Amino acid sequence: MNIGILSRNATLYSTQSIIKAARRANHEVVVLDHMRCDIVTESGAPTIFYNGIDIDDLDAIIPRIGTSATTYGAAVIRQFEAMGVYTTMGSEPLLRARDKLSCLQILSAQNIGVPKTVVSNSYYATEDLMEELGGFPLIIKLINGTHGIGVILAENKKTAQSILEAFYKGSQKVMLQEFIEEADGADIRVLIVDDEIVGIMERKAAPGEFRSNLHRGGTSKVITLSEHEAMIAKKAASAMGLKIAGVDMLRSSRGPLILEVNASPGLEGIETTTGVDIARRIIELVEKNVV
Secondary structure (H helix, E strand, O other): OEEEEEOOOOOOHHHHHHHHHHHHOOOEEEEEOHHHEEEEOOOOOOEEEEOOEEOOOOOEEEEOOOHHHHHHHHHHHHHHHHOOOEEOOOHHHHHHHHOHHHHHHHHHHOOOOOOOEEOOOOHHHHHHHHHHHOOOOEEEEEOOOOOOOOEEEEOOHHHHHHHHHHHHHOOOOEEEEEOOHHHOOEEEEEEEEOOEEEEEEEEEOOOOOOOOOHHHOOEEEEOOOOHHHHHHHHHHHHHOOOOEEEEEEEEEOOEEEEEEEEOOOOOHHHHHHHOOOHHHHHHHHHHHHOO
């Protein structure tokens, strides 16, 4: 089988892990920088060129699309979909998952627990709506942030006002979220492949930090989920239309709350923590769907 990995950097851990898993399964694999893919649209004959070469021999693609390349990456995926190439992630699920507000709206519509969130186009309306979150501290997030970037804990109203003013002046879209104190600086990453949970880890924030991202110095350990938590994680991935998903959740006094659903979850942290060959499970997903 000929498999293409859409990745801007072939040396990244996740990309390398998938390459090795594909080759161990005796598949041919090539890495394509999606930002260098050229799209040609023609009635009945969609094509993609890469370095001037018509890419017409792939059986499947595994997209690894970074946040900064979401829009064009989705267009490239959409073109491969039009060409009849199997993809582990559709273009529309990618776009839905990358917009934190859209993600929360979709999840809440499915009665999946999420932190109470406020979004407004107006600085003044956002300021007035702070009280809806039950007081301080509260979380201020960039809607399109990643790896904990653009996530700030506002301890009081004055701090929140200053942060919001700076973001709005910079034309940044933000959301305000309730702070879940009982989570105690920890969240849970659940890795789902083909509607099955294949890896679970708890991430704990570093001392003096409230963000639990491993990129921010957090630590991780293997944990188990309750049946209800596992059901909620799988329901969240399914609601977003993702066959591969990193579901981030908090344990709260009112049950599990989904923070976000990641469309291109990193593999290094969870493979290292759990010892599970998740890349192999991704290749098995491709094998199952490509005859």
